[in-house]
Amino acid sequence: MGHQTLVDAGKPGKPANTKKLFIKTYGCQMNVYDSERMADVLAPVGYSCVDSPDGADLVVLNTCHIREKAAEKVYSELGRMRKLKEKNGGTMKVIVAGCVAQAEGEEIMRRAPVVDLVLGPQSYHKLPEMIAKVSREFGERLETDFDTQEKFDLMPKARTVDGPAAFLTIQEGCDKFCTFCVVPYTRGAEFSRPVDQIVSEARALVSQGVREITLLGQNVNAYRGAAPKLDSEKHWGLGQLIRHLSKIGGLDRLRYTTSHPRDMDDELIAVHADEPTLMPYLHLPLQAGSDRILKAMNRGHTYAAFKDLVAKIRKAKPELALSSDFIVGFPGESELDFKRTLEAVEEIGFASSFSFKYSARPGTPGAALPGQVDEAVKSERLARLQDLLTRQQKAFNQSLVGKTLSVLVEGTGRGENELFGRAPYLQGTHFTGSADLIGQIVRVEITDAGQNSLRGVLANG
Numbered sequence: 001m002g003h004q005t006l007v008d009a010g011k012p013g014k015p016a017n018t019k020k021l022f023i024k025t026y027g028c029q030m031n032v033y034d035s036e037r038m039a040d041v042l043a044p045v046g047y048s049c050v051d052s053p054d055g056a057d058l059v060v061l062n063t064c065h066i067r068e069k070a071a072e073k074v075y076s077e078l079g080r081m082r083k084l085k086e087k088n089g090g091t092m093k094v095i096v097a098g099c100v101a102q103a104e105g106e107e108i109m110r111r112a113p114v115v116d117l118v119l120g121p122q123s124y125h126k127l128p129e130m131i132a133k134v135s136r137e138f139g140e141r142l143e144t145d146f147d148t149q150e151k152f153d154l155m156p157k158a159r160t161v162d163g164p165a166a167f168l169t170i171q172e173g174c175d176k177f178c179t180f181c182v183v184p185y186t187r188g189a190e191f192s193r194p195v196d197q198i199v200s201e202a203r204a205l206v207s208q209g210v211r212e213i214t215l216l217g218q219n220v221n222a223y224r225g226a227a228p229k230l231d232s233e234k235h236w237g238l239g240q241l242i243r244h245l246s247k248i249g250g251l252d253r254l255r256y257t258t259s260h261p262r263d264m265d266d267e268l269i270a271v272h273a274d275e276p277t278l279m280p281y282l283h284l285p286l287q288a289g290s291d292r293i294l295k296a297m298n299r300g301h302t303y304a305a306f307k308d309l310v311a312k313i314r315k316a317k318p319e320l321a322l323s324s325d326f327i328v329g330f331p332g333e334s335e336l337d338f339k340r341t342l343e344a345v346e347e348i349g350f351a352s353s354f355s356f357k358y359s360a361r362p363g364t365p366g367a368a369l370p371g372q373v374d375e376a377v378k379s380e381r382l383a384r385l386q387d388l389l390t391r392q393q394k395a396f397n398q399s400l401v402g403k404t405l406s407v408l409v410e411g412t413g414r415g416e417n418e419l420f421g422r423a424p425y426l427q428g429t430h431f432t433g434s435a436d437l438i439g440q441i442v443r444v445e446i447t448d449a450g451q452n453s454l455r456g457v458l459a460n461g
């Protein structure tokens with residue numbers, strides 16, 4: 001198998017005039033990854049990141065289109081940017097990137113003249129070139145082509161990392177077309193990066209002190225990337241990729257997100273059982289408990305199939321905890337359908353979950369369906385669902401009290417000598433210890449549990 005050495009991780013040259021770059025990120029982890037990469041793309045041409053848009057030379061809003069609320073945030077933020085730009089003499093450049101850029105580029109340009117450039121998620125490698133064009137006041141101000149391969153091939157190899165845990169996008173786009181979802185339109189078709197490219201990025205991260213990598217994709221377990229050159233197979237799935245990455249010395253923890261129930265194959269389940277580097281935590285969106293609604297959503301599986309899958313995964317890895325996503329008030333959802341979601345949650349039990357009111361998105365089939373549910377009904381259902389999910393989350397965290405967990409120390413906490421890290425199940429974990437433990441994996445005996453976080457003491461030995 002083709003192990004790659006780290007010849008390609010050169011540091012970008014240090015430019016003379018440092019310009020200030022402010023990036024604001026909305027939406028999912030893939031946007032977080034993309035924002036980091038945009039900073040990497042812009043570093044060689046003289047930009048370094050600042051914490052505030054006030055006084056910045058360049059502001060990038062990396063946006064999310066998943067629900068109406070998320071998309072509308074962009075326009076109110078652009079109002080603020082217009083005021084800042086006026087206050088600071090009009091030299092600040094404003095770029096809208098991400099999924100709103102992809103979905104409503106033209107509309108952004110029309111509604112918000114403050115915007116200099118609109119850039120879809122597949123065009124970030126072109127940032128320096130596009131900024132140069134805009135500065136000379138000619139050329140396209142809208143770039144929303146889809147060439148995911150080019151994006152990854154042309155992005156700089158060097159990455160600036162912040163802390164011992166990092167994201168690494170291995171797959172992008174979606175071919176599933178759930179009827180509520182904009183992602184297939186904003187991120188394009190499924191594309192998987194070649195294994196070698198991922199391995200060299202992972203090695204580069206590890207050489208900078210990263211100990212935990214979360215592999216990202218809109219459908220990360222649909223990953224099918226080109227295998228290393230001399231391998232007998234042409235493509236590898238996610239399971240094979242994880243086995244391979246687990247061999248990188250110093251890379252102690254792996255996670256992946258977001259997976260689709262239909263793509264959880266036996267190999268991937270086996271990897272959960274065999275690879276201690278793979279954390280015992282899995283985000284597996286169910287969305288709804290009613291088969292009628294699952295069908296209308298085009299999820300491609302029944303509730304019974306989900307239940308069987310969970311049983312199989314739990315058999316392979318009994319200590320694995322699950323999290324999920326739910327939508328309430330999809331068109332046509334009756335009280336009875338909704339009760340099926342509550343029953344499903346009761347039956348399966350989740351360590352943590354995200355739940356949302358259905359938001360009709362322009363251009364998706366769901367938006368045109370009859371039986372759109374009243375906002376008040378959605379709110380009421382969401383409250384009931386969240387009440388149940390919160391109870392499960394608290395109970396799960398409480399069940400960890402008295403246990404000793406491995407914690408990757410990410411930084412200092414608020415109190416004196418307080419450290420902060422992540423447990424295997426992702427909860428933020430607070431304990432007392434010396435700052436030289438940052439970047440290490442320590443054993444922490446859990447003494448208290450809240451809804452979202454844990455507290456404990458360093459265990460001896």
Ligand code: SAH
Pocket residue numbers: 066067180181182183218219258259260285287325326327356357358359360361
């Ligand atoms: N690829 C992932 C989901 C990505 S979007 C999957 O297949 O599960 C993250 C979550 O946002 C989804 O799981 C869904 O619960 C929610 N979501 C997506 N579109 C939505 C919409 N139109 N309204 C409300 N919630 C939505």
Ligand code: SF4
Pocket residue numbers: 174175176177178181182183184218219260
């Ligand atoms: Fe959206 Fe469905 Fe694709 Fe997930 S699988 S990104 S919910 S279309």
Ligand code: F3S
Pocket residue numbers: 026027028029030031063064065066098099182183186187218
């Ligand atoms: Fe949002 Fe785009 Fe991610 S719509 S959830 S930022 S893929």
